[in-house]
Amino acid sequence: MNPKVESLKKIYLFHTLNQDEVLHIAEKIHEIHLPPRNVLYDIGEEAESMYIVKYGTLQISTSTSQGDDVQLVTIGEGDHFGELPFFDGEKRVAKVEAKENTELYELRYKDLHDMFAKSREMETKFYKEVTHYYIKRLRKLTNDLAYARELRKRFA
Numbered sequence: 475m476n477p478k479v480e481s482l483k484k485i486y487l488f489h490t491l492n493q494d495e496v497l498h499i500a501e502k503i504h505e506i507h508l509p510p511r512n513v514l515y516d517i518g519e520e521a522e523s524m525y526i527v528k529y530g531t532l533q534i535s536t537s538t539s540q541g542d543d544v545q546l547v548t549i550g551e552g553d554h555f556g557e558l559p560f561f562d563g564e565k566r567v568a569k570v571e572a573k574e575n576t577e578l579y580e581l582r583y584k585d586l587h588d589m590f591a592k593s594r595e596m597e598t599k600f601y602k603e604v605t606h607y608y609i610k611r612l613r614k615l616t617n618d619l620a621y622a623r624e625l626r627k628r629f630a
Contacts, residue, residue, distance in 0.1 A: 476497070477528075478500035478579060479497055481526055481552065481579060482496050482499055482500055482503075483496055484552050485526060485554050486603050486606075486607050487554070487557070487603055487604060488603075489603070490599045490602070490603055491599055491600070495593070495599075498589060499581065499585075499586075499589065502582070502589070503526075503581055504579070504580045505528070505577060505579060505580070506577070506578040506579075506580050507575070507576070507577055508532075508572040508575075508576040508577075508578060510572055510573060510574050511571065511572065511573075512571065512572050513569060513571045513572075514532070514570040514572070514578070515569070515570055516566065516569045517536060517566055517567060517569055518565050518566060519565060519566045520565055521559030521560075521564070521565060521566050521583070522582055522584070523556060523581060523582045523583060524554060524555070524557040524560060524580075524583070525554060525556050525570075525578045525579065525581070526552075526578065526579040526581070527549060527551050527553045527554070527555075527576065528551065528576075528577040528578060528579055529550075529551050529577050530550065530551070530572060530573075530575055530577060531548060531549070531550045531572070531573040531576065532549050532550075532555075532570050532571065532572055532573060532576060533545060533548050533570070533571050533573055534547050534549065534568050534569070535568060535569050535571070536568045536569065546568060548573070556570070559583070560583045560586065561604070
């Protein structure tokens with residue numbers, strides 16, 4: 475099987491798509507090599523693509539209003555990132571830097587939009603998966619905030 479197709483099928487955004495739909499997306503993917511310590515994108519940059527990690531490790535970080543770096547997460551093989559601006563058109567809110575030699579699959583937003591314009595069924599499946607994923611994240615965040623508020627009350 476096509477390694478791009480295999481990578482895409484593992485990601486929640488694409489796992490309900492049929493083989494032809496995933497193959498169509500795979501045909502649009504570009505491969506990117508990122509050496510260690512190279513920055514893929516930085517805070518405030520325009521966003522045009524989302525990425526899937528074929529192999530390697532990346533650090534995602536942001537900055538506080540005082541300019542301090544805050545490391546958010548380290549991601550690796552099979553992870554994806556950079557999809558949020560696809561939905562809201564905003565600029566990048568984090569910096570992504572390779573920690574080691576890394577290979578990425580790049581999927582341009584324009585290609586996704588073009589595919590969805592041709593297949594509303596594909597678009598519906600995609601947005602349904604996004605909705606489920608973000609509802610799960612919102613529920614977790616709500617629980618985490620409730621827990622943090624309870625701790626603050628106990629130790630205030």
